[in-house]
Amino acid sequence: MYDAVDKLDREGVVAFISGLQQPDGSFAGDRWGEVDVRFAYCALSALTILDALDSIDVDACVGWILRCMNYEGSFGPVPRAESHAAYVFCAVQALALVDALRAVDVDQLGWWLCERQTPSGGFNGRPEKAPDVCYSWWILSALATIDRVHWIDVEKLAEFILAAQDEDGGIADRPGDVPDVFHTFFGLAGLSLMRRVDLAPIHCVYALPLEVVQKMKLPPILPIYDSR
Ligand SMILES: [Zn+2]
Structure with a gap:
C-alpha cells in the first residue's frame, strides 16, 4: 500500500x-x-x-x-x-x-546458500537445479540478513541477471528465456541490494524500497547490508 x-x-x-x-x-x-x-x-x-x-x-x-x-x-x-x-x-x-x-546457525545456513551459486553466477534453489534469476533475491536477501553476502561472487551474480535481460526490456528467469514481471522484480531487487546499478536501495527483510520503510517508520530490523 x-x-x-x-x-x-x-x-x-x-x-x-x-x-x-x-x-x-x-x-x-x-x-x-x-x-x-x-x-x-x-x-x-x-x-x-x-x-x-x-x-x-x-x-x-x-x-x-x-x-x-x-x-x-x-x-x-x-x-x-x-x-x-x-x-x-x-x-x-x-x-x-x-x-x-x-x-539459526548462520555459518551453516550461509554455506548451504553459497553452494547454490552455479558456474554461470546465477543461483539455483536446490542442489542440481538450473539457476534462476528469482533466487538472486531469495538467496541474496537471506545472505544479507545473516551478513554472509561476502561469501559469494556478487559480480558474477550481477552478470547473470543482466544477461537475462530481454532486448525489448524486462528480465527472464535465465538468459535466452522470455521475460516476465515476476523475474523482472526479483532481478531489479537483487541488483539494488548489490548496488551494482543506479537503483533505489531496497530493504532485505521487507522487500520494500528503503525510502518507504523509513517513511513509514517501520522497525529498523538488523543492520542493512551495504556493499559500499
Ligand atoms: Zn524463478
Whole structure:
C-alpha cells in the first residue's frame, strides 16, 4: 500500500491474519487451509507493518518455523520437507522480523546458500537445479540478513541477471528465456541490494524500497547490508 496504510481497514486485516494462525503456530494462506512458511513470513511482515504483532502467538510461530529447519541448517516449506532457497527467504526474514535469528546457525545456513551459486553466477534453489534469476533475491536477501553476502561472487551474480535481460526490456528467469514481471522484480531487487546499478536501495527483510520503510517508520530490523 506504499504510503497509504492509513486507508486500510486495520482491525479487519489484523483479525483476518490472526484468524489464520493454526494451533501449532503456523499460518494458513486462506480459509482453505494450505500451510507453509510463506504464510508465516507474510503474516509477520504484515502485522509488523500494522504494529499488531500482539494479535498472534509469536513464540508459537517462531517454534513452528524452526521445525522447518533441516540438518544442513537450511529450511523447507513445512517441517520435514526438503530444503528450498525460496523458503529460506521466508523463514530467515520472518525470524528477523521478530528478532529470533539467534536460533539459526548462520555459518551453516550461509554455506548451504553459497553452494547454490552455479558456474554461470546465477543461483539455483536446490542442489542440481538450473539457476534462476528469482533466487538472486531469495538467496541474496537471506545472505544479507545473516551478513554472509561476502561469501559469494556478487559480480558474477550481477552478470547473470543482466544477461537475462530481454532486448525489448524486462528480465527472464535465465538468459535466452522470455521475460516476465515476476523475474523482472526479483532481478531489479537483487541488483539494488548489490548496488551494482543506479537503483533505489531496497530493504532485505521487507522487500520494500528503503525510502518507504523509513517513511513509514517501520522497525529498523538488523543492520542493512551495504556493499559500499
Ligand atoms: Zn524463478
